[in-house]
Amino acid sequence: MAPQLTHPDIQSLLGAFALDAVDDDEASIIEIHLTECPRCRAEVVEHREAASLLSFTGTAAPEGVWSRIAAGLEETPPPFQLARPSAPVRPLAFRVMAAGAAVAAGVIGVLATQVVRDNSRIDRLASIASRHGVDQAAAAAAIAPGARKVHLSSNDGAQAVDAVVLRDGRGYLIQSHLASLGRDQTYQLWGVIGAQTISLGVLGDQPAITPFKAAGPLKALAITVEHTGGAVAPTTSPVVQGFVST
């Protein structure tokens, strides 16, 4: 059974949490709490800063490892292009969602980074997330083993969408910050699978939590503006786009 933790209980665990030294159930509850409590969040940051000092050995970075990292970067796919974007800038709207972000989105953002080891934990977290207005299936997906969070962003960072992709190709759009569209327009979701760009769904003019399914390993997601009813292939440059991490 999941532990019930009061605010003082959580506060007492913040040091151990910062050192990755709490149980998974406790960690889940604390992570959710941190999305809502700036004071505790600040304390965890301070604890991690302190802990990081322990590693301050000044040991030279191993050269051989850098060679492997650099070699791996050559395999990194080039910036995703359904149509040529205006500037070769990666999504870097780091704080797009920070100010005024919904609690539910924060919950998902945290949960998506976790590896879940038992189903009861999934159920519990999904329940917690659903209380914040997030679709339960999407919440469960966000915390499923191997779930990958994808941040789709416009070049200027003004528009953004968060999605979760599961190992089997299923996924959900979790949160959208997209501009309003005209009456005859719709947003459409696209996935890059291999060398192909596949439609993953017509989203309407105000995308909500939306499930989708890709038939193969997704490299990237993008959303374009199309005429109502959608298109068989993208006809405009992506409004937002983002890579699916491997």
Place this chain on the structure above:
Amino acid sequence: MKNTWSDSSDAALVIAIGRWSEEALAEAYRRHGGAVFALARRVCRDAGISEEVVQEVFVKLWTTPDRFDPERGSLRSWLLAQTHSRAIDRLRSDSSRRTREERDVSRTANAGYDVEREVWDLAVADRVNDVMGDLPDLERRAIELAYFDGYTYREVAQLLDTPEGTVKSRIRSGLKRMRADLVDAETGQPWHHS
């Protein structure tokens, strides 16, 4: 690996990494790769696995630089948190963990402050050594067992034959004391590139 980013702040490096600057990533690696590797090696105790962890951490920085939020701590702190989490996962999945638990706790707790002196800022390493040495024994041992040996606070409580509540509070108070002594007393973070 001296490059044009050598004098740039960590925040500027991450922005450049977001724009696919491999040189910026190389500079981030030059600055922090040693600490990342040292932590991974300290936790995993296996050079090969530690190098894998280092590789994963920096590739993650390359692929998802947006995960780093400078408002939530320094780049080094973020990299080390990533490193620690990955290293702990490897450690806890290691079937030899049971064997490790049988080890001499006092040896474990007292090991590891042979801070390497080939550091570009010896003063910081010295202060870390001093501050850790000045911590109350239980605080220091609890932090070491949790951070470097990957034990949960419950396991630390068993190993030290101490109530769980005491271990929780000592870890927390020890970290606060460290921060007060090592960070707040300084003009800033000792590794910070402004």
